[in-house]
Amino acid sequence: MDSNETKIFTAILIAASIMGVIILFFFVTILKHHRQNLLLNKQKLLAEITTLEKERRRMAADLHDDLGPLLSAVKLQVNSVEAATREDQEIIEKSGKHLDEMIMRIREIAGDLMPQLLERKNFMAAVHAYIDRINATGALRIEYNEDFPELPPDRNRDIHLYRVTQEILNNILRHAKATQVNFTISLPSNKLIISIKDNGIGFDTNRKDFGGQGLRNMLSRVELLNGELYLDSVTGQGTNFVIEIPVAAKS
Amino acid sequence: MSIRILLDWLAYIVGIAAVIGIIRYKKIIKSYRPFVYFLCLGFVTEIISDLLIRVFQKDNSLLLNVYVWPESLLILWQFRNWAAIARGNSKDNNYKILAIVLSAFWLIDNLFVHNLHSKLNPLYRIIYGFVTVYLSIDQINKLILQERTKLLTDARFLICAAFVFYYAYKATLEVFFAINLPLSLEFYKQIFDIVIYVNLFANLLFVLATTWIPTRQKFSLPY
Numbered sequence: 001m002d003s004n005e006t007k008i009f010t011a012i013l014i015a016a017s018i019m020g021v022i023i024l025f026f027f028v029t030i031l032k033h034h035r036q037n038l039l040l041n042k043q044k045l046l047a048e049i050t051t052l053e054k055e056r057r058r059m060a061a062d063l064h065d066d067l068g069p070l071l072s073a074v075k076l077q078v079n080s081v082e083a084a085t086r087e088d089q090e091i092i093e094k095s096g097k098h099l100d101e102m103i104m105r106i107r108e109i110a111g112d113l114m115p116q117l118l119e120r121k122n123f124m125a126a127v128h129a130y131i132d133r134i135n136a137t138g139a140l141r142i143e144y145n146e147d148f149p150e151l152p153p154d155r156n157r158d159i160h161l162y163r164v165t166q167e168i169l170n171n172i173l174r175h176a177k178a179t180q181v182n183f184t185i186s187l188p189s190n191k192l193i194i195s196i197k198d199n200g201i202g203f204d205t206n207r208k209d210f211g212g213q214g215l216r217n218m219l220s221r222v223e224l225l226n227g228e229l230y231l232d233s234v235t236g237q238g239t240n241f242v243i244e245i246p247v248a249a250k251s
Numbered sequence: 252m253s254i255r256i257l258l259d260w261l262a263y264i265v266g267i268a269a270v271i272g273i274i275r276y277k278k279i280i281k282s283y284r285p286f287v288y289f290l291c292l293g294f295v296t297e298i299i300s301d302l303l304i305r306v307f308q309k310d311n312s313l314l315l316n317v318y319v320w321p322e323s324l325l326i327l328w329q330f331r332n333w334a335a336i337a338r339g340n341s342k343d344n345n346y347k348i349l350a351i352v353l354s355a356f357w358l359i360d361n362l363f364v365h366n367l368h369s370k371l372n373p374l375y376r377i378i379y380g381f382v383t384v385y386l387s388i389d390q391i392n393k394l395i396l397q398e399r400t401k402l403l404t405d406a407r408f409l410i411c412a413a414f415v416f417y418y419a420y421k422a423t424l425e426v427f428f429a430i431n432l433p434l435s436l437e438f439y440k441q442i443f444d445i446v447i448y449v450n451l452f453a454n455l456l457f458v459l460a461t462t463w464i465p466t467r468q469k470f471s472l473p474y
Contacts, residue, residue: 005438016420016445023419027412034395034402041399219470223399231470242467 045220053159060114063106071106075099115162122151123158124185127165131183140173141180148187152248160221161194161245167214168196168241176200176239192247197240202233258447262297264454269294271461279464282332286410286464289325290457292318316367320357323379324350326414330386333407353379373429380422387411387418397471406464413456420449 001009078096083089118126124146131142151158172178178200186193222229227245272279272287279287296318300311331346353375360375361367390411394402402408427434427442 001435001437001441005434008434009438009441012442013445016424019419019423020416020449023416030391030395031402034398037395038399038401215470219399228400229470230467232468 042224045224049160049221049224056113060110063113064110068103068106068110071099071103075103112166118158118162122153123161124151126158126162127183130162130166130169134169134173140178142169142183143181144183146185148185151187151192154248157225157245157247160225161192161243164218164221164243165194165196167218171214172196172198172200172239176202178238187247190247192243192245194243194245195240196242197238199238202235202237202239204235205231205233258444258451259301261451262447262454263294264451264458265290265297266294268454268457268461271458272464275461275464275466278466280466280468282335282468283329283406283464285325285328285332287461289322289329290461292322292325310368312370313367316361316369316372319376319379320354323353323357323375323383326379326383326386327353329410330390333390349382353382371428373425376425377422377429380418380425383414383418384422387414391415399471400469404463406460409456409460409463413453413460416456417449417453421446 075096078092078099081092083092115126115129117129128144131144134140135142169181172181176198178198180199182195182197184193184195184197186195219229222243222245225245227243230242230244231239232242233239269287269290272290276284276287296314300314303309303311303314327346327350331343334346335343356378357375360372364374365372388411390407394405394408394411398405398408424442424446427439
């Protein structure tokens with residue numbers, strides 16, 4: 001190369017270096033801001049979900065501890081009324097039955113809002129009870145399998161997992177037209193894996209309107225647990241949800 | 252060993268990425284397969300090119316002029332797969348049209364403007380380099396909005412970053428080959444060496460990306 005060519009080449013080399021630094025800076029800032037955005041989003045989600053759970057717990061407690069006993073008291077009072085006629089006796093009996101239904105329904109609503117087993121025991125016990133309740137209705141046959149003795153206690157994790165499970169099973173009941181569900185929980189090497197597979201109608205995950213509020217909530221809760229959600233579904237071939245959550249080793 | 256020879260050998264890093272891709276081929280999600288084909292094509296072309304030059308002492312222009320056509324189509328196929336995952340298959344036709352347009356440009360560049368044996372036809376390289384950079388930036392922007400885990404270990408992000416680096420430089424420097432400046436052969440060799448360094452960096456990113464290609468499609472929604 002002559003001196004002119006060397007000068008041109010040096011200029012090109014400097015320009016190329018500047019371009020390289022600019023592209024590198026562009027990527028470094030993308031990574032930095034993306035990480036910050038993830039953190040902020042996680043904090044926002046945590047605040048929203050914590051408020052929601054607190055509110056649910058309060059409502060469940062109000063229903064269970066205030067309204068429940070009050071209705072029981074009303075039922076006792078109604079039963080203690082001495083009927084003057086046969087018609088009055090029938091009305092009292094009917095009122096008693098309605099009150100029983102109301103008490104039962106309030107217990108169910110309170111249980112859905114915040115299951116007692118989740119409060120007193122853990123996710124496994126609560127989800128087991130929830131599955132038993134669905135199986136008892138006969139609407140769906142859920143086969144439950146778990147291959148480990150116990151999870152290390154974690155109240156937040158248990159609530160999030162229970163809500164995700166509840167949402168998936170509710171969706172199956174409402175939309176999947178399934179008759180059979182395989183519910184498996186396993187714990188290979190400090191990773192909790194929940195697999196929920198149904199034999200329903202499935203859906204097209206590429207659909208434009210795919211991804212409603214329920215799915216968003218599930219994804220948010222799984223994210224808060226630093227987990228991952230996998231969803232395989234083909235129209236006519238059922239749906240398979242897999243949730244993977246890192247679990248700290250039991251001390 | 253001179254730096255030149257060392258750089259020539261380092262170009263084979265794409266082979267490491269290709270081998271990792273082949274080993275993980277059945278495990279990785281299907282949408283990434285065009286990228287594995289792209290790596291294999293690059294590796295095989297590198298071997299044939301070296302054989303032509305070193306063993307048979309022949310010109311590799313025909314090989315490289317032909318190579319860029321399937322390479323660009325494989326890149327397009329990969330972007331089409333990613334677009335299909337992101338939101339439906341609505342963009343399928345756009346990618347098909349783009350493939351036809353690019354193929355038409357390749358034919359014009361290699362049959363009418365130049366010929367298949369002429370030294371590294373630059374027009375097509377500039378056009379598909381520009382298209383690849385454009386699609387990569389679009390993908391990166393989508394990832395910023397949609398990806399909820401670390402981008403640094405995301406295979407798609409790494410592949411797109413490597414594409415931006417490599418094809419931005421390639422398309423820019425190809426301009427020197429497109430315009431016949433009255434400069435010496437040594438000058439053009441030095442210009443080409445810049446691309447070799449960028450290629451080395453891109454290949455290292457490809458190795459990382461191939462290692463981190465997910466085995467299952469994670470469920471994700473935009474914020």
